[in-house]
Structure formats: C-alpha cells, structure tokens
Amino acid sequence: MNAVSKASAFPATVQPGIPKLGKTPEGWLRAPLSRFLVEVRRPIKMADNEAYRLVTVKRARGGVVERGTLDGREISVKSQFIVEGGDFLISKRQIVHGACGLVPQELAGSVVSNEYSVLNSNGNIDLQFLNYLAHTVFFQQTCFHSSIGVHVEKMIFKLDRWLKWEFDLPPLSEQRKIVEILSTWDRAIEVAEAQLANARKQKRALMQSLLTGKRRFPEFEGQEWREVWLADLVSAIRGGGTPDKSNTAYWGGEIPWVSVKDLKSDVLQQTKDTITQSGLNSSAANYFPKGTIVVATRMAVGAAVQLGKGMAINQDLKAIIPGPDVRNDYLFHFMQMVQPKLEALGTGSTVKGITLGDLHRLVIGLPATLEEQDKIVQMLDVARKDISSMCVNIGKLRAEKKALMQQLLTGKRRVTG
Known part of the structure; x- marks a missing residue:
C-alpha cells in the first residue's frame, strides 16, 4: 500500500x-x-x-x-x-x-x-x-x-x-479482433476531428474578412466602417472573485461558478464548480445573465465564451457588457477573432495576464449600422452552429467508443477471431 x-x-x-x-x-x-x-x-x-x-x-x-x-x-x-x-x-x-x-x-x-x-x-x-x-x-x-x-x-x-x-x-486472436474494432472507431473520430479543425479554420478566415470590413454585403457597400476603442463601446467591464474555499457553506450550491478551466466551448452550459448564494454574497464573485461575454485575463488569456445561463465568475475573468452601439453577439465574435492578439499582450514570469487597460484599448472594427452587424452575426452564427454540431458528434463518438471498449476489455461483450 x-x-x-x-x-x-x-x-x-x-x-x-x-x-x-x-x-x-x-x-x-x-x-x-x-x-x-x-x-x-x-x-x-x-x-x-x-x-x-x-x-x-x-x-x-x-x-x-x-x-x-x-x-x-x-x-x-x-x-x-x-x-x-x-x-x-x-x-x-x-x-x-x-x-x-x-x-x-x-x-x-x-x-x-x-x-x-x-x-x-x-x-x-x-x-x-x-x-x-x-x-x-x-x-x-x-x-x-x-x-x-x-x-x-x-x-x-x-x-x-x-x-x-x-x-x-483473451486469446491472441480475440485481442486482435478487439484491436480491429476499436481502431475503426479511432479512425472515425480522427476523420471527425479533422473536419472540425477545417471548419474552425474556415470560420476564422470568415471572421477575418467580415469583422474587418474586407468583405461587405452589397446593401452596405459605401457605408462608414470605423475603429473604436472597446472602452468607448461598452457600458461596463466587470470582474469576479472566489469565495473562501475553507468554508463548505459557500460551495456546492446552485450557482455555476466559472473559472478558466471551464472555457472550452463557445457557449458555456455548465461549470466544474458551483457556489451558494451566501458564497456569492460573501465574495468578490459577480453574477451575470445568460448571453454575457466572458473573457479570460489570466492564464488562458483572451479566451472568450458566452454564458449559456446565469453564472458567477472568478477573478481571472472579465464580463463585458456592451453599450447601445454594438450588438452583443457581434462583439462576442470579434473577441474570439482577437484572442491571439490579446494572448500576445500577456505579461508575467509564471502566469501570463493582461490588464483592464489592455481591454479598454482594444480597437474594435465596427460597421456604422446595427443592421450590418446583425447580418455579419447571422453568417458567423451559421458557422458556429455547424462547429457546435460537429463537437456534439465527436463527443458522442468518444462516449460510444468508451462504452464499447469497457465491454470488450472486460469480456462482457465477446468477439470471435
């Protein structure tokens, strides 16, 4: 032992x-x-x-x-x-x-x-x-x-x-048959992952053209396209905090609590940790509604998600609340596009981070009308939904393979050589 x-x-x-x-x-x-x-x-x-x-x-x-x-x-x-x-x-x-x-x-x-x-x-x-x-x-x-x-x-x-x-x-012949079956599943997952990588590459190229004004819709040709600091577009950028981890009364409640480790998909539906109302009230953690844009300012610098439901965030994240001149979804897509730029701004000897000032000075390309923003969002959302569907499919393939592997490797499901 x-x-x-x-x-x-x-x-x-x-x-x-x-x-x-x-x-x-x-x-x-x-x-x-x-x-x-x-x-x-x-x-x-x-x-x-x-x-x-x-x-x-x-x-x-x-x-x-x-x-x-x-x-x-x-x-x-x-x-x-x-x-x-x-x-x-x-x-x-x-x-x-x-x-x-x-x-x-x-x-x-x-x-x-x-x-x-x-x-x-x-x-x-x-x-x-x-x-x-x-x-x-x-x-x-x-x-x-x-x-x-x-x-x-x-x-x-x-x-x-x-x-x-x-x-x-199992006998060697059965081992080889099991390998053959599971390898088939691995190849299917590899193909699906390659398709997902290609879809993400295409979406990034689409964002680079639509969110910079390089590609315009015919009905908006000739209209103004301007560059604005993020600070001038938002009504607020707010952070969060962490309840006392030694107090069990603050943890395991009904409120999802977002940290950097949860930022794995465009729309965040669940978190690893949850807190109670007393945990929220006793800390610097802040609660934000569904749809809020959340950006990492430490560790996974620049990673951006939208909340799939109301959640609280910790101190490594910032919630961005847009003002009247920018659509929330347009700003979200833009934050995703500039993630590499924000990451490059990170400083720190061990853990990289950016400041609130770095966010404020971020330059946003902006169509003059909300209607053009809506049209851009509509096109990018199609790509986003396709990618989300691919991710769901890969998750199902992995889960099915895992279940099959458990059965095959314990003899609960038998195959012949």
Missing part, C-alpha cells in the same frame, strides 16, 4: 483505488503480465557531435510524442536507450498519471533515458491491445500500486512489481 492514502487528494489522471478483478471470462487466461511482456534495453553510446531525437509520453494516455532534437553534448543524462516503432513505453515518473503508449513508426530510432521502461511482447499479447487496456481503471490502479513515494508527483514506477499483477486476457 502506498504512503499516500486519500483518493480525494489526487487529480483526475490518477486512479489510486485497490485493483480488483471480477470473474474471469470464459476462455480468457488470468496470469501475471510477466508471462506476456519482456523489457527491452537498447543502450546507445552518446557522441557529443551527433544529433539525437528525444521522445516523451503524455499524461492521460495522450501518446508518445517528440520532445526535440539535441546534440549528445547537450543531453545531461548519458544513459540513453533506443526505442523502435511499436514499443510500449512507460514513464516511470508519470505513469501514475497514465503516461504510457505505443511508439509510432515515425519516431523509431529516438532515444529515452533510464526513467522510461520499454516493453515488447513475447508473442502472447498484442501490444495494440495492451495500449487499449491501458485505458481501463484496473490497469491504471495497478500502475499506481506498483509505484512508491510519499507524493503523487514524486512516485517512481517499479516494473518488477507491476509485472507480478495478474490480468484477465
């Missing part, structure tokens, strides 16, 4: 629960992983003038990615090992956060330090199947309980302990 004991103290990427297997599915084998996996070590002698490509593993099973390329003299840890395409790579310091995955073929020949475990199959397990198995809670729990340390960020994975854990594994 690890020294760290309270599950509530851990981030979502960590699964500290006790690993427990149910009944072994018919035809499956319960056995320690040492019967299926072998550690591979391909040491390399570093040369000062030779370039080496380094890789790392992202948390939450985010995959093996390139860290960069360095000359041998620039690599402080000289104990380096070659990885090949298809190797299963585990970060000894980050596996409790799910840092493991298959090395892609394009990264074959890269190097890692001895803080990684490199595994291959002895012929009795499909490593792609193992990569899917890594998404199960049981797998993650075995990794946690095979690591030692008094703090979750300082725990070290012990491969010999982990290889002793017993897993329920």
Whole structure:
C-alpha cells in the first residue's frame, strides 16, 4: 500500500483505488503480465557531435510524442536507450498519471533515458491491445500500486512489481479482433476531428474578412466602417472573485461558478464548480445573465465564451457588457477573432495576464449600422452552429467508443477471431 492514502487528494489522471478483478471470462487466461511482456534495453553510446531525437509520453494516455532534437553534448543524462516503432513505453515518473503508449513508426530510432521502461511482447499479447487496456481503471490502479513515494508527483514506477499483477486476457486472436474494432472507431473520430479543425479554420478566415470590413454585403457597400476603442463601446467591464474555499457553506450550491478551466466551448452550459448564494454574497464573485461575454485575463488569456445561463465568475475573468452601439453577439465574435492578439499582450514570469487597460484599448472594427452587424452575426452564427454540431458528434463518438471498449476489455461483450 502506498504512503499516500486519500483518493480525494489526487487529480483526475490518477486512479489510486485497490485493483480488483471480477470473474474471469470464459476462455480468457488470468496470469501475471510477466508471462506476456519482456523489457527491452537498447543502450546507445552518446557522441557529443551527433544529433539525437528525444521522445516523451503524455499524461492521460495522450501518446508518445517528440520532445526535440539535441546534440549528445547537450543531453545531461548519458544513459540513453533506443526505442523502435511499436514499443510500449512507460514513464516511470508519470505513469501514475497514465503516461504510457505505443511508439509510432515515425519516431523509431529516438532515444529515452533510464526513467522510461520499454516493453515488447513475447508473442502472447498484442501490444495494440495492451495500449487499449491501458485505458481501463484496473490497469491504471495497478500502475499506481506498483509505484512508491510519499507524493503523487514524486512516485517512481517499479516494473518488477507491476509485472507480478495478474490480468484477465483473451486469446491472441480475440485481442486482435478487439484491436480491429476499436481502431475503426479511432479512425472515425480522427476523420471527425479533422473536419472540425477545417471548419474552425474556415470560420476564422470568415471572421477575418467580415469583422474587418474586407468583405461587405452589397446593401452596405459605401457605408462608414470605423475603429473604436472597446472602452468607448461598452457600458461596463466587470470582474469576479472566489469565495473562501475553507468554508463548505459557500460551495456546492446552485450557482455555476466559472473559472478558466471551464472555457472550452463557445457557449458555456455548465461549470466544474458551483457556489451558494451566501458564497456569492460573501465574495468578490459577480453574477451575470445568460448571453454575457466572458473573457479570460489570466492564464488562458483572451479566451472568450458566452454564458449559456446565469453564472458567477472568478477573478481571472472579465464580463463585458456592451453599450447601445454594438450588438452583443457581434462583439462576442470579434473577441474570439482577437484572442491571439490579446494572448500576445500577456505579461508575467509564471502566469501570463493582461490588464483592464489592455481591454479598454482594444480597437474594435465596427460597421456604422446595427443592421450590418446583425447580418455579419447571422453568417458567423451559421458557422458556429455547424462547429457546435460537429463537437456534439465527436463527443458522442468518444462516449460510444468508451462504452464499447469497457465491454470488450472486460469480456462482457465477446468477439470471435
């Protein structure tokens, strides 16, 4: 048992629960992983003038990615090992956060330090199947309980302990069939994500043309287009605050409380945290109605959303209340377009931020009439709805794949080889 004991103290990427297997599915084998996996070590002698490509593993099973390329003299840890395409790579310091995955073929020949475990199959397990198995809670729990340390960020994975854990594994033919099925779902998600990325790119190009006056509707040609400071267009820009986190009476209420981590979609419908009315009243947090534009001024600088319902905001955000000369939705689209510009204004050695003055001095391109603003909003809203629909579809695909994976990897749903 690890020294760290309270599950509530851990981030979502960590699964500290006790690993427990149910009944072994018919035809499956319960056995320690040492019967299926072998550690591979391909040491390399570093040369000062030779370039080496380094890789790392992202948390939450985010995959093996390139860290960069360095000359041998620039690599402080000289104990380096070659990885090949298809190797299963585990970060000894980050596996409790799910840092493991298959090395892609394009990264074959890269190097890692001895803080990684490199595994291959002895012929009795499909490593792609193992990569899917890594998404199960049981797998993650075995990794946690095979690591030692008094703090979750300082725990070290012990491969010999982990290889002793017993897993329920299907025959190799069934493993490969499961991989085939889940890979089909992955490809469908990849296609949908590529379509979403393209739609977002097209919307950004549309914003750049419509919100700068480069593209005008025929009925408005020749009419004035002006540039105005944001301070001269709004009736107010207001911030928020955080209730005392040590007071449980302030938290878990009916009021959604927005922080930077919630800014993930154009229209915000729910938040991770909620507060009570007393929490709102006792703090600098402010409540704003549905439709309010909220912009991040710290951390995710410039990120902008509209509230999907009434919510309170914290001190890292600003709510923008438009004046009579600008439509709320027009201003929202404009704030989205200038997000990179606001981000570039961020200052700070650790956490970047912008000032209220930076917002006030933001130059807004503005048609002379509200009618033209409405026409621009109408066109951009079509693109926004398309993107929203794509996001919903991707969410459904991921949820369906997750449910299917749970059934396939536990034997609740069987397939034949």
